[in-house]
Amino acid sequence: MRIAIVTDAAQTQINGVVNTLRATTAGLRSNGHEVLLLSPDDCQTFACPTYPEIRLAYKPYARVAASLKAFAPDCIHISTEGPMGLAARRFCLRQGIGFTTAYHTRFPEYLSARSMLPKAVTYRWLRWFHGPSKAVMVPTQHVMKELEQRGFRHLVLWGRGVDTERFKPVDEDHACIVRPLYLYVGRIAVEKNIESFLRVDLPGTKWVIGDGPLREELQQRYPEVQFLGAKAHHELTSYYNCADVMVFPSHTDTFGLVMVEAMACGVPVAAYPVPGPVDVVAHGRSGILDHDLTSACLMALSLDRREVRRHALEYSWEAATLQFQHHLHLIQGAKVRLKKILTSQSRPVSGV
Structure with a gap:
């Protein structure tokens, strides 16, 4: 099939949406599909x-419309609700x-945390955006239940995976690290609740990987924490392997790829026992979920790292x-075009 995916997340960004679409696009192409990924990378921004x-x-409407007409897709998926997504929605x-959409980000909670808009207003707008979608793809059962209760329709589950060949245990030189090492990876922003991690009293060392609007302020307020900046996706393996515990303080993530x-x-x-972590982490096996983050961090130290890895192997991008x-x-x-493609190929196209 010819599949067009439209996103507002530029490929230069470092976040879960970009990594999810990158892995999904690679998987689709591996399965024999032709994929057009439309992002803001070539647009005025x-x-x-x-x-x-x-x-x-x-x-971006003119560019999006022209690109979709030229590509003549069999399927159109709108991944985000920003200007690119709005342009693709308008075109369709x-x-x-018909088209499908995805719910990657809790924008109502994000905007509420920044005191910009009440959650009810943003959810009303999101219901409008996703209303015509043939299928609204969500990452977990908890997110699906929450959106159902808020009046969303046509919800379906689209899980996440992990590249277990890239992300695997590797021997690192840990001699210079004061143990235990607690690691945070993600945006440094109010909606990530990162300060809950920074202010807890823990023995050892805290590392923060990422960037965002609160970095400068928090770096000044917590000088004992090492802020290492944003890292490319392929660099994270080394940092994960240095850590004793991965701390995920967010209450607003729909999934949390960095945990996997x-x-x-x-x-x-x-992590806290909230949607996202409760769907990803097996409490007592691959992590500890507790309303007391200090207790969760200390208890996680005793878990068997081999068992943690075994749980992660259950996640598959395929x-x-x-x-x-x-x-x-x-x-x-x-369907007519697809039938011609199927008759000319030696193997069937999956996912129809």
């Missing part, structure tokens, strides 16, 4: 309000084309990609 590091596409509705990546390296997770394929909506009229 402007700074995202309150988050200037993130650039959003400025008036104008052309009478750390677990794949044998590093147990300490399985997640097949889920994604299954939920795609075949555009009306594309």
Whole structure:
């Protein structure tokens, strides 16, 4: 199939949405599909309000429409709800084309944490955005239940995976580290609740990997914490393997890929028992979930790293990609083109 994926997350960004789409695109191509990934990378952009590091596409409709017409996709998936997603949604509705969407990010909680908009207002807008979607893909059962209660329709599960060949236990030189080492990986922003980790009194060392609007302020307030900046995805394996515990203090993530990546390296997770961690971490096996983050961090130290790794092996990008394929909506009229493709190939195309 010819699959178009539209996203507002530029490929230069370092976050879970980019990594998920990168792995999914690779999986789709490996399964024999042709994929067009439309992102703001070639567009004129402007700074995202309150988050200037993130650039959003400025008036991208003409480019999105032209690209989709030229590609003539069999399926269109709109991954995000920003200007690129809005442009693709507008194009599909104008052309009478069915499409699917995804719910990656808890924007209502993010905006509420920044005192910008009440959650009810943002959820109303998101219901409007996803309303025409043939399938709204969500990462966990908890997120699905929450959105159902808020009136969303056509919800389906699209899980996540981990590259267990890249993220695996590796011997590192730990001689200079004061143990135990507690590691945070993610954006340094209010919605990530990172300060809950920074202010807890723990023995040993704390490392923070990532960047964001609060970095400078928190770096000054917590001089004993080592802020190492953002790292490329392929660099994270070394940092995970240095850690004794991966700390994930967020209350607002829909999944939390960094938890699975750390677990794949044998590093147990300490987190709150909230949606995201409760779906990813096996309490007492691959991590500790506790409303007392200090207790979770200390208890996680005693977990068997081999067992942590075994739990991470249950996550597969191959399985997640097949889920994604299954939920795609075949555009009306594309079946004729697809039938011709199928008859000319030696093996069937999956996910129809």
